[in-house]
Amino acid sequence: MRVRPVAFPFAVFFALLLSPPVFAQMSSQPQRAVAITIDDLPAGNANNMSGSEILEMTTKLLTTLREQKVPAVGFVNEQKLYKTGEADERIKALSLWPEQGFELGNHTFAHTSLNRVPLAAWEEEVVRGETVTRLLLAQHKMKLRYLRHPYLDAGPDLQTRREAEAFLTSRGYRVAPVTMDAWDWMYAGVYEDARKRGDAALQKQLTESYLAYTTAIFDYFEKAGRDLFGYEPKQILLLHGNWLEADHIGELIELLRKRGYQFITLDDALGDGAYSTPDEYVGEGTGWFDHWAITRGRPLQNTPVFPEWVIEKSRELHRQNPTPTSTPY
Ligand SMILES: [Zn+2]
16 A cells, blocks of 8 residues: 555644653753742741740751751841740750751741831841850851841841941841742641640641642742743742641652652752842732843733731731731741
């Protein structure tokens, strides 16, 4: 039988379209990497926790990270170390980080926003926030080299932002950006209250919602990376020191592994070219994809909506107890 010359290539072409070989599917999985950062140490809710509870929470969190071989940098608010009769236990909890090979960074002494105080006052907060952290790091031959902005507030105007950056550089810091953030602190206040009351059903509901919202956040910022840069830059995920993470970070790690993520150091992530691209963002604290997109005059659209019922539960708690149960960001 005689086959026309064009027929064969077309047949092959359509066969390939209909059944893509396995290797093609594998190569379409993007190279993904993420650095984990954990803010508000020794604990987001340290003011309402005992020293021994902070120690227990820290031990649980770090045990999972170590077992899973996931590097992380913890960012400290040293003010939370000073509670009468408890400073030793709180410092001990913090010291577990460098003891177990995890780096610490500065999150200012009292979680002070650069957007809300004069630059000189903010710089003092940075310096005050170094004392214990620097000592603990030195015991393990590490240096204090990262600063995470409280509330992600990087400056109210470009001049302040640049002056703060110059100050930080002069003290040996690099600003630690954030690209993915699922507001775990908002869940954590409600979760910790449910945990204290032994409300397992609500804890489960919150955990499931947190992981679902996190998935939406991952989808969203992976796409933002592809849209802005043509690839997915190495991500930096923002988490906080709390019981929600201590109890469930293993599930979060599993979620990331399933999406093809490698766990890398913050230093490695910052080597990605994305972090050297123009960034002139000023104003209310937000993630770095917003910084880059707004700098280019193309703000991101359709941000995933945070579950309203969790916000409402958090408001209820604050009404009952005027002392905030968690520090945002
Ligand atoms: Zn914070």
